Amino acid sequence: xxxxxxxxxxxxxxxDYGVTxxxxxxxxxxxxxxxxxxxxxxADRESLVAESVVARYRRTVLAAAEAFAEPLRHVAxxxxxxxxxxxxxxxxxxxxxxxxxxxxxxxxxxxxxSPRAAAGIAAAQRAAGALVVGAVQPLVDRxxxxxxxxAVSFSRIWYALFFGQVSLEGDHPLATTPVAxxxxxxxxxxVVVREPHxxx
Numbered sequence: 001x002x003x004x005x006x007x008x009x010x011x012x013x014x015x016d017y018g019v020t021x022x023x024x025x026x027x028x029x030x031x032x033x034x035x036x037x038x039x040x041x042x043a044d045r046e047s048l049v050a051e052s053v054v055a056r057y058r059r060t061v062l063a064a065a066e067a068f069a070e071p072l073r074h075v076a077x078x079x080x081x082x083x084x085x086x087x088x089x090x091x092x093x094x095x096x097x098x099x100x101x102x103x104x105x106x107x108x109x110x111x112x113x114s115p116r117a118a119a120g121i122a123a124a125q126r127a128a129g130a131l132v133v134g135a136v137q138p139l140v141d142r143x144x145x146x147x148x149x150x151a152v153s154f155s156r157i158w159y160a161l162f163f164g165q166v167s168l169e170g171d172h173p174l175a176t177t178p179v180a181x182x183x184x185x186x187x188x189x190x191v192v193v194r195e196p197h198x199x200x
Contacts, residue, residue, distance in 0.1 A: 003041045006031045010052035011059075019110055022049060046114070054120030057107035058127075060100050065128035068159055069135035081144050081193050088162055089185045132159055146194045154192060161185065 009030035013022055024045050028035045042048040071084045111118040137151040145154055 002031075002033060002037070006033060006038055006041055006048070007052060007055055010048055011056045014049075014052055014056050018106060019049065019053070024048065047116070049110075050114045050117040050120070053107050053110050053114070053117045054124065056103060057121050058124040060103045060107075061124050061128045062131070064100050065131045065159075068162065069131050072135040072139060075139060075144070076142075078144050078193050078195075081139060082189055085158070085189045085193070086186060088158070089182050089189075091162075129155075144194055146192055149192050149194075157188075157192065161188075
């Protein structure tokens, strides 16, 4: 459909240029439509940008949530949970995570000034949250997490660590090395995963 093609082109424009250098004319060229036809589908530039920001955010946040949730769905023992969390630690510094974090921050900043985008982003956050908690709750139900670590807390801790963190390196107070960060997270694994002898 033409509208989907325009929206896809608009999302690619955001990926390439961000909100500040976004140009409707380039979006129309990417979608192989005229600017006037583009405006037959979207009332104005703000509507197009808002829908594109939401589509981009939704795609990014749901992909991150699925990447987080999928390995947890197959966990049956504490040792498997530890292995999955250690694997997440190893993957946590991939460049795509930093890019996804940038997309989320940029989208949330835009939504602060756009009620339409804010509503779409809130819906995407609810969907991602439900996906993540839905994967974690069975682990809690089977007693694999430490006493006091419920599904929401576990999800917030680990999801934030892997998909909401600031860059490890650089000139800022929270800068560290990947090795030190990995060691700290490995220690945290032992805190959140229930030991076999621990009583609830």
